[in-house]
Amino acid sequence: MSDNNKVATLRIKDLENLNLMRDPSFRVMTDREGVLSYRKCYQGTDKRVGFVGGVYDRLSDAHVKYLLKCLEGCDILIVALDDDELTRKRKNDPLRPWDSEQKRARILSWCGLAHIITFRHVNEHPYDLIKTLNPDILFTSSTTKDVNDEDRQRLQEYCGEVVVFEPQSPEHTSDEFLRIEAYHMNRAAKRIVEAVNDMVGQYGSEVILQKKRETSG
Structure with a gap:
């Protein structure tokens, strides 16, 4: 050979x-x-x-x-x-x-x-x-x-x-992708809600302080 x-x-x-x-x-x-x-x-x-x-x-x-x-x-x-x-x-x-x-x-x-x-x-x-x-x-x-x-x-x-x-x-791979997509969408939505609440909270506090200043003035 x-x-x-x-x-x-x-x-x-x-x-x-x-x-x-x-x-x-x-x-x-x-x-x-x-x-x-x-x-x-x-x-x-x-x-x-x-x-x-x-x-x-x-x-x-x-x-x-x-x-x-x-x-x-x-x-x-x-x-x-x-x-x-x-x-x-x-x-x-x-x-x-x-x-x-x-x-x-x-x-x-x-x-x-x-x-x-x-x-x-x-x-x-x-x-x-x-x-x-x-x-x-x-x-x-x-x-x-x-x-x-x-x-x-x-x-x-x-x-x-x-x-x-x-x-x-x-099970299909597409099903897994949909679950992953839903998971990340839920996390993103949660972050958006938290960010909006923070902004509203900060804005609301500033409005209250401003009204107090106007009242005391």
């Missing part, structure tokens, strides 16, 4: 071992060619490569359960994270994501929830990366608003199988 083949074999073993190798510097791949080279290593083998996209902002129990089901359904899982700009577009919210794309990728890596983490970008078609990688299994969620049955039927051409999962938890 040549030195190059030894290195390639070592990296494949590292890739497959989610328990020992969780370093984001290895698992997070921005280079599409790098992702594709790993995918090609499994073509013609009995190991199935799965693909799933998503935002995974403020990683929740629903996210974790969903990704664990994806891991159970394949041997190698590639997660394509929506980058920050694509997230803002898909969520129609200029304040999203809460966590940056790099932080979201690192969290998935350290949690051992993906063999490879890469990114989808706003300037490409949603199908592009799937067409490039030709995964054996494409995992989708029934609650993803911009992916419907027609999309899944079209994508079947580029995947061996398309799987649809139901929600893994009644």
